[in-house]
Amino acid sequence: MSEQTQTGELAAQAHAAHGDEHAQGHGHNVSYGTYFLVWLGLVALTAVTVTIAGIHLGSLTLITAMLIAAVKTTLVGYHFMHLKYDNVIIKVFVLVCLVIFLTFWILTFSDLSFR
Amino acid sequence: MANGSLANEVSYLEYQGKHKGIMGWLLSVDHKRIGLMYLMGIMIFFFVAMTLGVMMRLEMLTPGETIMKPQTYNSVFTLHGVIMVFLFIIPAIPAVFGNFMLPIQIGAKDVAFPRLNLFSWYLYMVGAILAIVSLFIGDGPADTGWTFYVPYSIRSAQNVSITTMAAFVLGFSSIVTGLNFVVTIHRLRAPGMTWFRMPLFVWGLYATSWIQVLATPVIGITLALIMLERFMGVGVFDPALGGDPILYQHLFWIYSHPAVYIMILPAMGVVSEILPTFSRKDIFGYKQIAISSLGIALIGYLVWGHHMFVSGMSDTSRIVFSLLTFLVAIPTGVKIFNWVATLYKASIKFSAPLYYVLGFIFIFSIGGLTGLVLGALATDIHVTDTYFVVAHFHYVMFGGMGIMFFATMHYWFPKVFGKMYNEKLAIVACTVIIIGFNTLYFPMFIMGYMGMPRRYYDYLPQFQGWHILSTVGSWILVSGIVFMFGNLFYALLKGPKASMNPWGGTTLEWKVPSPPPLENFDEIPIVTGGPYVHDKATYIMYPSKEGINANGGVKTVNQEAAL
Amino acid sequence: MTEHSEVMHQGESHGGAHVHRDDEGSKMAMWLFLFTELLLFGGLFLLYGAYRFEYADGFKVAAADMNSFIGAVNTIILLTSSLSVALSIAAMQRSQKKLALGMLWFTILCGIAFLINKYFEWSHEIHNGIYPGGPALENMSNGEVLYFGLYYVMTGLHGLHVIIGLIFISVIMVFISRDKITSTNFQKLENAGLYWHLVDVIWIFLFPLFYLLH
Numbered sequence: 001m002s003e004q005t006q007t008g009e010l011a012a013q014a015h016a017a018h019g020d021e022h023a024q025g026h027g028h029n030v031s032y033g034t035y036f037l038v039w040l041g042l043v044a045l046t047a048v049t050v051t052i053a054g055i056h057l058g059s060l061t062l063i064t065a066m067l068i069a070a071v072k073t074t075l076v077g078y079h080f081m082h083l084k085y086d087n088v089i090i091k092v093f094v095l096v097c098l099v100i101f102l103t104f105w106i107l108t109f110s111d112l113s114f115r
Numbered sequence: 116m117a118n119g120s121l122a123n124e125v126s127y128l129e130y131q132g133k134h135k136g137i138m139g140w141l142l143s144v145d146h147k148r149i150g151l152m153y154l155m156g157i158m159i160f161f162f163v164a165m166t167l168g169v170m171m172r173l174e175m176l177t178p179g180e181t182i183m184k185p186q187t188y189n190s191v192f193t194l195h196g197v198i199m200v201f202l203f204i205i206p207a208i209p210a211v212f213g214n215f216m217l218p219i220q221i222g223a224k225d226v227a228f229p230r231l232n233l234f235s236w237y238l239y240m241v242g243a244i245l246a247i248v249s250l251f252i253g254d255g256p257a258d259t260g261w262t263f264y265v266p267y268s269i270r271s272a273q274n275v276s277i278t279t280m281a282a283f284v285l286g287f288s289s290i291v292t293g294l295n296f297v298v299t300i301h302r303l304r305a306p307g308m309t310w311f312r313m314p315l316f317v318w319g320l321y322a323t324s325w326i327q328v329l330a331t332p333v334i335g336i337t338l339a340l341i342m343l344e345r346f347m348g349v350g351v352f353d354p355a356l357g358g359d360p361i362l363y364q365h366l367f368w369i370y371s372h373p374a375v376y377i378m379i380l381p382a383m384g385v386v387s388e389i390l391p392t393f394s395r396k397d398i399f400g401y402k403q404i405a406i407s408s409l410g411i412a413l414i415g416y417l418v419w420g421h422h423m424f425v426s427g428m429s430d431t432s433r434i435v436f437s438l439l440t441f442l443v444a445i446p447t448g449v450k451i452f453n454w455v456a457t458l459y460k461a462s463i464k465f466s467a468p469l470y471y472v473l474g475f476i477f478i479f480s481i482g483g484l485t486g487l488v489l490g491a492l493a494t495d496i497h498v499t500d501t502y503f504v505v506a507h508f509h510y511v512m513f514g515g516m517g518i519m520f521f522a523t524m525h526y527w528f529p530k531v532f533g534k535m536y537n538e539k540l541a542i543v544a545c546t547v548i549i550i551g552f553n554t555l556y557f558p559m560f561i562m563g564y565m566g567m568p569r570r571y572y573d574y575l576p577q578f579q580g581w582h583i584l585s586t587v588g589s590w591i592l593v594s595g596i597v598f599m600f601g602n603l604f605y606a607l608l609k610g611p612k613a614s615m616n617p618w619g620g621t622t623l624e625w626k627v628p629s630p631p632p633l634e635n636f637d638e639i640p641i642v643t644g645g646p647y648v649h650d651k652a653t654y655i656m657y658p659s660k661e662g663i664n665a666n667g668g669v670k671t672v673n674q675e676a677a678l
Numbered sequence: 679m680t681e682h683s684e685v686m687h688q689g690e691s692h693g694g695a696h697v698h699r700d701d702e703g704s705k706m707a708m709w710l711f712l713f714t715e716l717l718l719f720g721g722l723f724l725l726y727g728a729y730r731f732e733y734a735d736g737f738k739v740a741a742a743d744m745n746s747f748i749g750a751v752n753t754i755i756l757l758t759s760s761l762s763v764a765l766s767i768a769a770m771q772r773s774q775k776k777l778a779l780g781m782l783w784f785t786i787l788c789g790i791a792f793l794i795n796k797y798f799e800w801s802h803e804i805h806n807g808i809y810p811g812g813p814a815l816e817n818m819s820n821g822e823v824l825y826f827g828l829y830y831v832m833t834g835l836h837g838l839h840v841i842i843g844l845i846f847i848s849v850i851m852v853f854i855s856r857d858k859i860t861s862t863n864f865q866k867l868e869n870a871g872l873y874w875h876l877v878d879v880i881w882i883f884l885f886p887l888f889y890l891l892h
């Protein structure tokens with residue numbers, strides 16, 4: 001590829017980055033029905049947590065409750081917050097944030113649980 | 116000169132917009148003006164805190180009371196620490212020079228959110244005013260140390276709440292700047308400015324900004340809890356209510372250790388700018404340096420416990436944190452080796468900024484090596500809470516980041532103000548500063564090793580010799596600093612005009628006039644090569660004049676730019 | 679954080695002022711802001727975890743006092759409001775302005791209902807002397823005191839976020855009614871939605887931690 005065409009492309013990209021408002025990746029048109037389904041799932045999971053909390057599972061109670069909350073969060077994040085349709089970079093951001101948050105927990109508990 | 120037409124542009128300093136005079140600054144959303152407003156604030160507060168530091172040293176000239184009572188001393192070191200950390204060193208390089216240079220270096224006209232940028236400056240000022248106000252109202256300024264450890268910070272009758280409030284607001288300001296920079300770097304790079312063509316200063320800022328976003332909120336909530344405990348007696352940390360003060364220390368250092376990388380990463384970024392410029396060759400190991408910034412930021416999250424070895428936390432955790440602490444040496448070592456390799460066989464031009472950088476490398480190495488003593492569990496226990504620690508953190512924070520701030524001022528002064536300073540005098544000032552610095556702080560290592568505790572206004576007579584030496588050092592250091600600023604001020608008023616590129620720099624800021632015009636570029640430039648290429652042009656400053664059609668072509672490369 | 683990325687206001691001197699819009703950047707900023715919120719609450723969650731670990735029994739006793747029915751109702755309310763925000767965005771994309779506004783009205787009603795519930799809950803506890811320094815709290819064990827300390831701080835901070843979210847959504851509704859937000863330009867609405875969902879997510883964790891685990 002000649003130097004000239006390459007820079008031509010670069011210029012085009014300059015333009016793309018600065019104008020061109022409608023090509024801004026709002027391609028997803030989720031049906032209302034999907035959202036209702038997600039909501040139903042969330043409500044069902046809430047019912048499940050409340051029920052499970054009633055049964056005495058001992059130390060499992062906390063774990064199941066947190067797992068269910070995590071599943072609910074994933075549903076909200078993925079569908080309601082549109083992570084499903086977002087660029088990879090946003091997903092990576094979320095992952096980085098969660099990993100950092102997790103390390104706070106692990107290292108703090110490296111103190112608490114061995115005291 | 117190819118870019119001659121640029122010289123006719125009105126510079127950002129002279130530009131008259133909607134608002135005239137001082138309002139033209141206070142309401143300006145121009146990243147360069149905001150950077151300079153930060154510079155104003157930061158310099159004022161640096162001088163305030165420096166005065167406090169010198170007063171402390173005067174107090175330590177003789178045992179017993181010299182110029183102040185113990186309570187005053189406690190307040191003075193607290194305020195000195197708070198101002199130096201939250202008002203000077205954390206915002207210094209990112210908020211001043213990051214703001215000024217980041218958009219130019221990536222070929223953008225401004226940051227992504229200019230108004231948000233101005234907002235963060237106002238937050239900074241509000242925080243600063245709160246910190247100063249705490250001096251004059253109520254029962255006097257906080258006396259807890261800048262760490263605000265509970266339970267004392269809950270019980271102290273002094274104005275702790277206002278000071279924590281100040282730190283809280285300043286944290287918010289720092290978050291806003293970080294957020295703005297991350298988006299700017301992702302979204303506003305000029306065409307062709309791929310990730311690995313960004314100047315290393317930008318990489319430093321990028322890593323820093325992530326820490327600002329992902330660590331600062333933790334201290335925000337922690338300080339807010341102190342206020343809640345003081346005002347409403349909510350039981351969270353108070354041991355009388357079952358609270359666990361060690362948890363406070365965890366939360367405090369979860370932020371405050373990464374914060375030291377907020378301080379140093381931008382400084383290291385500037386080192387990576389100055390070295391290739393004055394070595395007149397490409398930097399050695401570009402990618403490693405870039406990635407090591409991210410590595411340092413990441414590992415920085417894993418080591419906070421090394422501040423808590425004697426707090427009573429579990430043995431397991433002490434060993435884990437001690438081990439993890441040593442990991443930081445790896446990415447830091449990568450940087451140092453690459454810097455030295457850049458200097459190797461280079462045609463070095465000894466200019467003022469380079470002098471400061473060499474001073475930095477010397478002092479920072481001492482700071483880093485003594486950091487190993489503090490990171491190793493066994494040795495830390497002997498010197499923790501002594502002057503050894505005080506010496507160590509001044510070596511890394513002041514000698515590392517502070518001196519690099521001075522270097523940065525000298526490096527970008529011609530660009531920012533369009534004036535040139537007297538280089539000989541700058542080098543003299545640098546020498547005085549380095550001598551004064553070591554006279555002031557090196558004796559503290561020795562005293563600390565001998566057992567002189569920190570945060571005391573009094574001491575045993577056997578330490579007096581060292582204390583006198585240290586106090587004399589503070590006078591030398593301050594003379595050097597005043598002299599340095601005097602030289603720069605004189606240049607500002609009377610200095611000769613600086614050319615567009617006085618050092619022969621290769622990054623984009625040297626391709627625009629000094630001082631830069633309002634929107635930096637007439638046309639967004641196109642980048643065709645790496646940042647430190649000396650022997651050929653890697654930027655097309657006027658794509659349209661070169662006949663490059665801005666409307667044609669395909670979008671392929673945009674995929675990467677969109678990241 | 680609804681900052682619009684115009685690059686410069688004073689750009690008039692340059693002839694064509696290049697007001698450019700960058701939805702992706704605006705979304706990115708919103709997500710970064712959400713991370714800061716997450717870590718703000720994160721510090722509190724960490725404290726909760728630590729104290730629950732240290733005072734497991736006290737926490738269980740204290741949690742038994744909570745009315746898990748109100749908690750569950752509030753959970754459903756917030757989940758439903760999350761749905762309505764999501765629907766509002768979908769409606770906006772289809773240019774159904776009325777529907778979008780209606781959905782936001784519904785969201786605001788849900789938010790207010792949530793706050794009213796919270797108000798009754800708090801006043802009930804305060805009435806019973808359970809508040810920092812209150813008479814009932816003085817006789818409780820350390821674990822219970824810490825539980826209620828965290829309860830007030832965490833639900834209080836969450837309530838504050840609900841209020842901020844409501845204001846955010848109201849502003850967005852003004853924008854929609856003035857056609858500043860359209861089917862091709864709705865990132866601000868999307869950002870308000872993101873914020874609201876985050877408030878929901880935090881409640882998803884607060885609910886079991888404070889109401890169920892006894």
Ligand code: HEM
Nearest residue numbers: 165168169171192196199204260261512513569570571589
């Ligand atoms: C200008 C010259 C400076 C002098 C003369 C000075 C002197 C001192 C002295 C005497 C102490 C108290 C030691 C003690 O009794 O424990 C101190 C503490 C401290 N200094 Fe400096 N310092 C200077 C600059 C700086 C800079 C640039 C920083 C910025 C990072 C800094 C950060 C701190 C901190 C964080 C503390 C600890 C405060 C505390 O114990 O809470 N200092 N300094």
Ligand SMILES: [Cu+2]
Nearest residue numbers: 372419421422
């Ligand atoms: Cu540290």
